[in-house]
Amino acid sequence: MSSISFGGLLRRPEAGAALGLIAVLIFFAIFGGITFLKPGGMASWLNVAANLGVIAIPLGLLMIAGELDISVGAMVPFGAMTVAVISGHYGLPIWLGVAMALTFGVIVGLVNGFLVIKTAVPSLIVTLGSLFAVQGIVLGLTVLITKSTSVALATEGPAKLIFGDFVLGGQLQVMVLWWLALTALYVFFVHFSPFGNWIFAMGGDKVSARNAGIPTDRLTMILFVLSSTSAAFVGMCQAILYNSAQVAGGQSFIFNSIIAVVVGGVLLTGGFGSVVGIFLGTITFAVVTQGIYYTDFDRNWSSLIIGILLLAAVLMNNTFRKMALSYAPKKGGKA
Amino acid sequence: MTAPIMALRGVNKSFGPIDVLHDITLEVRAGEVLCLLGDNGAGKSTLIKIMSGVFQPSSGAIEMDGVNVTLPNPRAASEKGVATVHQFGGTFPLMSIGRSFFVGVEPAKGWGPFKVYDRKRANAIAVKAVQDFGITRIDDGDRLVGGLSGGERQSLAIARAVHFGARVLILDEPTAALGVKQATHVLRIVNEAKKRGLAVVFITHQVMHAMAVGDHFAVLIRGAVAADFKKGEKTREEITDLMAGGASMASLEAEIEGYMASHGGHPPQPAE
Numbered sequence: 001m002s003s004i005s006f007g008g009l010l011r012r013p014e015a016g017a018a019l020g021l022i023a024v025l026i027f028f029a030i031f032g033g034i035t036f037l038k039p040g041g042m043a044s045w046l047n048v049a050a051n052l053g054v055i056a057i058p059l060g061l062l063m064i065a066g067e068l069d070i071s072v073g074a075m076v077p078f079g080a081m082t083v084a085v086i087s088g089h090y091g092l093p094i095w096l097g098v099a100m101a102l103t104f105g106v107i108v109g110l111v112n113g114f115l116v117i118k119t120a121v122p123s124l125i126v127t128l129g130s131l132f133a134v135q136g137i138v139l140g141l142t143v144l145i146t147k148s149t150s151v152a153l154a155t156e157g158p159a160k161l162i163f164g165d166f167v168l169g170g171q172l173q174v175m176v177l178w179w180l181a182l183t184a185l186y187v188f189f190v191h192f193s194p195f196g197n198w199i200f201a202m203g204g205d206k207v208s209a210r211n212a213g214i215p216t217d218r219l220t221m222i223l224f225v226l227s228s229t230s231a232a233f234v235g236m237c238q239a240i241l242y243n244s245a246q247v248a249g250g251q252s253f254i255f256n257s258i259i260a261v262v263v264g265g266v267l268l269t270g271g272f273g274s275v276v277g278i279f280l281g282t283i284t285f286a287v288v289t290q291g292i293y294y295t296d297f298d299r300n301w302s303s304l305i306i307g308i309l310l311l312a313a314v315l316m317n318n319t320f321r322k323m324a325l326s327y328a329p330k331k332g333g334k335a
Numbered sequence: 336m337t338a339p340i341m342a343l344r345g346v347n348k349s350f351g352p353i354d355v356l357h358d359i360t361l362e363v364r365a366g367e368v369l370c371l372l373g374d375n376g377a378g379k380s381t382l383i384k385i386m387s388g389v390f391q392p393s394s395g396a397i398e399m400d401g402v403n404v405t406l407p408n409p410r411a412a413s414e415k416g417v418a419t420v421h422q423f424g425g426t427f428p429l430m431s432i433g434r435s436f437f438v439g440v441e442p443a444k445g446w447g448p449f450k451v452y453d454r455k456r457a458n459a460i461a462v463k464a465v466q467d468f469g470i471t472r473i474d475d476g477d478r479l480v481g482g483l484s485g486g487e488r489q490s491l492a493i494a495r496a497v498h499f500g501a502r503v504l505i506l507d508e509p510t511a512a513l514g515v516k517q518a519t520h521v522l523r524i525v526n527e528a529k530k531r532g533l534a535v536v537f538i539t540h541q542v543m544h545a546m547a548v549g550d551h552f553a554v555l556i557r558g559a560v561a562a563d564f565k566k567g568e569k570t571r572e573e574i575t576d577l578m579a580g581g582a583s584m585a586s587l588e589a590e591i592e593g594y595m596a597s598h599g600g601h602p603p604q605p606a607e
C-alpha cells in the first residue's frame with residue numbers, strides 16, 4: 001500500500017477475517033473472561049488452529065486457484081495409519097513410516113490433479129471420489145493387516161521431537177511451530193515471490209492465464225499435491241503425538257478447513273484471498289470451538305456461532321470485494 | 336509495397352460436417368487496420384481464432400512475413416507476435432492493474448530463492464504504458480482491473496499487448512459493450528496502435544466504428560469473403576447493406592421513413 005489508511009486496510013482480502021476475529025475475541029472475553037488469552041488457555045486453541053491451519057492454507061490456495069480438495073478428510077487418517085502400520089504394527093524405522101505417509105500424500109495429490117486436468121470434471125466431484133476411495137483403502141487395508149481399526153505406535157527420539165511432541169512447558173504441540181513456519185513460507189511464496197501471481201491469475205481466468213504463458217496444469221498438480229501431502233502430514237504427526245492411529249476421524253477437517261478459508265476472506269469463485277486471511281480465519285475458528293469451554297454456554301452452541309460467522313463472512317466478503325473494485329484514488333486531494 | 340505481416344491463403348474451416356469458413360484469403364499489413372465485418376454467425380470469430388492459434392484451419396495456409404507458419408496453440412501465436420484482445424479485455428477483474436499487466440512475466444527484484452515481485456516497478460510500467468496511449472485517468476497501478484470502465488479495460492489490454500511486442504493486434508468487437516464516449520477512447524487507441532506500426536484486425540458490427548479507423552475492409556457472408564475493399568471505395572450505406580447481406584437495410588430504412596412520414600414524424604414504438 002502506498003499509504004496506510006483505514007479504507008486501504010478494508011480493501012485487503014483479510015479485512016473481514018481480522019474484523020471477525022476481533023468480534024469473536026471480544027465476545028469470548030465478555031462471556032468467558034480472558035483466561036483463554038493466558039498461556040494455558042491459548043495452548044488449547046493454538047493446537048486446534050495449528051492442525052487445521054497446516055491443511056487450510058494449501059486448501060485455500062486451491063480455492064483461490066478455482067479448485068477444491070475435499071479428499072483431505074481421508075488423507076489425515078491415511079497419513080496417520082500409514083505411519084502407525086509401518087512403524088507401529090510392523091515395527092519398521094519411524095523415518096520409513098514418515099517417508100511413506102508423505103509419499104502417499106504426494107501420490108494421491110498427483111492422482112487428484114491429473115484427473116482434474118484430464119477430465120475437466122469439477123474438482124469437488126473428483127476429490128469426493130478420492131475421499132471415498134482413500135477411506136475405503138485405509139479401512140480395508142488396516143483391518144486386513146492388523147485385524148483392528150486402531151493401531152498403536154510408540155515413537156522416541158528426534159522423530160517424536162520433530163513431529164509429535166509438546167513444547168514450551170508441555171502444553172503446546174510442536175505442530176504450532178510447523179504451522180507458524182509454513183505460514184511464513186506461504187506468505188512469502190504467495191504474496192512476495194513472482195509465482196504467487198500465477199495462482200490468482202489462474203483463479204481469475206484460467207484461459208487467459210494459460211494464454212499468458214502460465215503453466216496452469218503444472219500449477220494445478222502442485223497445489224493438489226500440497227493439500228493432500230499437508231493433510232497426510234497432519235495425520236502422521238497426530239499419530240506420533242497420540243501414540244496411536246484410528247481409521248475413522250478426519251472428516252471434520254473437510255468442513256473446518258473450508259470454513260477457515262472462507263472466514264479468512266477467500267472468494268468461493270476463486271481469484272481473491274490471502275494467506276494472512278486464511279491464517280486469521282483459522283484462529284477465529286479455533287477460538288470459537290475452544291473458547292466456548294471457558295464460558296457457561298453448552299459447547300454445542302459453538303456450532304451456531306460458527307454458522308453465523310460463516311454467513312457473516314460471506315456477506316462481508318462480498319461487500320469488501322465491491323469496495324475493493326470501486327476503489328479509485330481521490331481526485332480532489334491532488335494539486 | 337511491403338509484404339503483409341500476416342496472410343491467410345485459401346483457408347477453409349469446418350467443424351465436423353459444418354462448413355464455417357470457405358476459401359478465405361486476406362492480408363494484414365503493418366500500420367493498417369483491417370476491419371472484419373459481417374452479420375452474426377458469419378464466421379468472424381472463427382476466422383480470428385484461426386489467426387490466433389485457437390483453431391487449426393481444415394485446409395489452406397497461414398503466412399507470416401511471407402513464410403508459411405503453423406500456429407498449433409495460442410502460445411505459439413503470441414510468441415510470433417499475434418495478440419488477441421477479447422470483448423471484455425480478457426483480464427483478471429480481481430487483480431491489480433500492475434499484477435494483471437505482468438501476468439506470467441512478473442518483474443522481480445532480489446536474487447536466488449529470495450526474488451520478490453517488484454510491485455513498484457510493475458505498477459509504474461503498467462501505468463506508463465496505458466498513459467502513453469492517452470488514458471491519463473489511470474494513474475494508480477494498485478487499482479483492481481474490475482473497477483475500471485469497459486473502455487479502460489480494453490485500453491489496458493491493448494497497451495499490454497503492444498508493450499509485450501505484439502505485431503498483429505486482433506480485437507474482437509472491442510466496442511460492442513461500450514457507450515459512445517468509451518468507444519471513442521478505444522478507437523483512438525486503435526489509431527495509436529496503427530501509428531506505431533502494428534497491423535490491427537478489428538471486428539465490429541458498427542459501420543461507423545469501422546469507418547472511423549479502417550484502412551481496409553472485408554465483409555464476411557456465411558463464411559466467405561463477400562467483399563474486400565479499401566477506405567473510401569464504398570459509402571456507409573453500401574457497407575451496411577453488404578453486412579446485412581443485401582438490400583435489406585436500405586429497404587428497412589425506407590420502411591421506417593415511410594412510417595415516420597405517415598405518423599407525423601414519430602418513429603415506430605419499440606415492442607413492449
Ligand SMILES: Nc1ncnc2c1ncn2[C@@H]1O[C@H](COP(=O)(O)OP(=O)(O)OP(=O)(O)O)[C@@H](O)[C@H]1O
Nearest residue numbers: 350353354355373374375376377378379380381382
Ligand atoms: N466449435 C464449433 N463447432 C461447430 N460450429 C461452430 C463452432 N464455432 C462456431 N461455429 C459456427 O460457426 C458459425 C460462425 O460462428 P462465429 O462465432 O465465427 O460467428 P461471428 O461472425 O463471430 O458471429 P457474431 O457476430 O455473432 O460474433 C456459426 O454458425 C457457429 O454456429
Ligand SMILES: [Mg+2]
Nearest residue numbers: 379380381507
Ligand atoms: Mg463473434
